[in-house]
Amino acid sequence: MKYILSVPMFALMLCCLAVILCVTLYILVARHPKLGVTLEKIFVGILFFTITGGSGITVMPFTKLHPKIFYNLETTPPTIIGQLAIYSAMILMLFPRLSKTTKKTVSLVIKWIAGDIFLGLFLLTMTLSGLWSQTPDMTFRAIFAMWGITLVSIYVGKVYSWVEIYGLLRWLSGLLALWVIVKRNPGGDGCWSGVLGHKNPFSFQMANTASLWILYAVKEPKYRSLSLFISLIALVALQKGCSGASRILTVVLISLWSYLAVLKKLPVKWAFVYFILFLVGSIGISILVLNNLEAIVVGGLKKDMTLTGRTEFWPLIIERINQNSPLFGYGMAGFWQSWRGLENPAYGIIVAKSGFVPPHSHNGFIDILCQLGWVGLLLFILSFFNNILRGIKYLVKESFPESGLPLYLLTFILMTNLTEGGIFAIGTYWCWYVVLSVKLSLDRTAKDNQH
Template identity: 45%
Template sequence: MKALLKDPLILALILGIGVVYLAISFHYLSRNSQLAAKLEKVLIATFIIVIIGETGATMFPLPKFHPRLLALTITTPPTIAAQIATYIIFVLLLSSRLRHTLKDFIQVIVTVLVREPFLFTLLLLVSLSAFWSDTPGITFRGSLVILETAFIAFYTGKQYSWQELYNLLRWLSLVVLILSLYYALLVPSKGVLDIGWGGIVGHKNHFSFFMALTAVIWMIHAFYYPKQRRFSLVVIILALFALNQGNSGASKVITVALIGLWFYLGFVKKLKPQWAFVSVIIFLIITIVITILLTENLEFIVVDTLNKDLTLTGRTDFWPLIIDKINERPLLGYGISGFWQPWRGLENPAADVIVAKTEFAPPHSHNGFLDLATELGWLGLSIMSLSFLTNLAKAVVYLGKAKMPAAGMPILLLSYTLMTNFTESGLLGVTSIFFWYVVVAVRTSIDLDEKAIKSAEKSQELARLQSRYYY
């Protein structure tokens, strides 16, 4: 194949055919806004799958389109060029739609900035972190891909209602489940890791976490849409089976916690906003404490009930070491991608983070909050905490104003973010967890702002008029 591409005539022919197909696709999409809208949803869902979990999808060719490749020094120029070209092509194909959907973009930015200033402050720190990094080039590239992820998430949260986002998450979770079952059962060399299923996700814990969310999402669907209950039950059973094969005790606890949270929201929805907020905070604190106890300390429960060994306790051995390293640069940290740098040898800031009794050198903190603190310091972690509380407050207010199941989605996603980042990473970065966090921040800000709601309705009306005009 590479030899064929080196032939100038064949390469020119392939490029010519590509240009023709691109022109034809652009013509049809510019005249059919409904088709363009469907393509946009497919591309967004694909992007979320590409960055799923903390490591991203492993199914070829999805890793080739992971934005993280743009930040790696080992990525070849052709790969970078191909990825950038792919993004440009998709933007061109959707340009007729984007001309309408981006008209109110500045207004939405102002709305979110007013209602959630901490997220923008955090992204500002991300943008500037190259100035205090020991490897500014690496940090700068890492910052750019995080901002890229945030931008796509911002657009997604702006453009789609919670009902649409709920449907998007539900169907993409089904796609991930089906593909993971295929690879785990039929191609185990790729879908099964040494210690459990990984599916199309690069790590068993993140795979199991997403299967927990999948089971809960489809359980909610079975509850509110009885006509599709049988199909939903099949999906739930398959998701729970896959979750169990992932051998992650924490994911089982998270599943129970999220189910309990959903039914608890039925009670919270009836309370006044201030009491509802306090109730949700109390529930999350209790849930997190129980989760930590079950997955870290209780040998009988962890080994006999959850069928898991006590390797999780190793985290508590190196967490104090990481905190000591953060305290060496307490205010701003080491910059994006500036702490875990094993290729630097003794100059690696994390070189001293080694568990003495096992000589284990962790590749990351196994805790999203600590990883954020290593990159942006205690200041960055504080800003993220304030951002989370702000979004949780907005989510509680939205819970009281909207109808279920859409009304409960913001709190569900925020709780999932919180629970999964106590034992794994992914809070800040090119991850689906960070993607959905930004979506929640943007969508709840819009839903609680009357001007933004009217602007969104106007944008949707323009899209409908465009469709009528072309027909």
């Protein structure tokens, strides 16, 4: 492929074909609105699949489509230009539809921020973080990429219903499971990592897949065989992923649906209290199993990187932040910079017993602390609790199970970011959080019940 592109004639022919394709699809979308809807879902699906989890798909061509290349030091200018051209072409082809669906954008943003002011302030802090970053060029490029996926997420939250979002979630997770059939990617220890490059995020996604498709098997008997087939693949892949935390997560997510069905019948204030207790209980059980019950952990769950191992360097990270940039952190993508050597803000953070040098915090909330300090972390936590409350109100008033999706997503995001990162990164954890925040702000039921 590189050889073909290096030949001017072939490169010119490919460019001409691409232009013809874009113009043709533009005309078809303008004439056939349903085609625009379908094409849009395909494009959104490609982007969200590319950035799955906290790090994204690790196989071609998705590695070239991932927005993180904008602040990757090894990225060449042609790659950046090519990605900009691809995403610009997608927008161009959808322009006839976007010209209609993006109307009243200003009022939408106002409603969203009014419903989740803490997330609005969080985004403002993120946008300004390049001003105090030690590497402002890199930080501003990371902010640009982050705003790119945030705008797409805002759009999805505005245009798509919860039924459509559930379908998108289900099929993206299903594709990950089906891909395992042809690409298991076992490591040296035999544990699968699939197309995600590491066994832990892979196993978390398999837990998500299993819970979503088991629910669909119950909800739609017509497609029960397909749902159970995909669930089975996900559960086998989960087992082969060798992640103890993901097995606990699977139990939590599957049991959550039944728990939400009970909460739906309660008054809002009691449903809120019992949901918080569910989260606290789930976290407590996870810590208990992963950290104390050695017979279960080693014999049954095959614990890899233990919670105890993480707690050895978490205090070092927090201490480093408190010493140098406690309020606003080091700016987005400004802390873990091993390429800077002695000037790396994270230099010297190492597990003394094993000599392990963490490449990131292995905790999404500590990653926020590194980048945006205590101010950013506090704003996000307040936003998170605000969305739990709004999610409870939506659950109580709307039809189940779609009304449980906001709380399901919040639980999944929370549980996966306790021992891994991604909640504040170019990935779907952030995207789904923005989507649910926007939808809950625009939903009249959730809004009216706040008074």
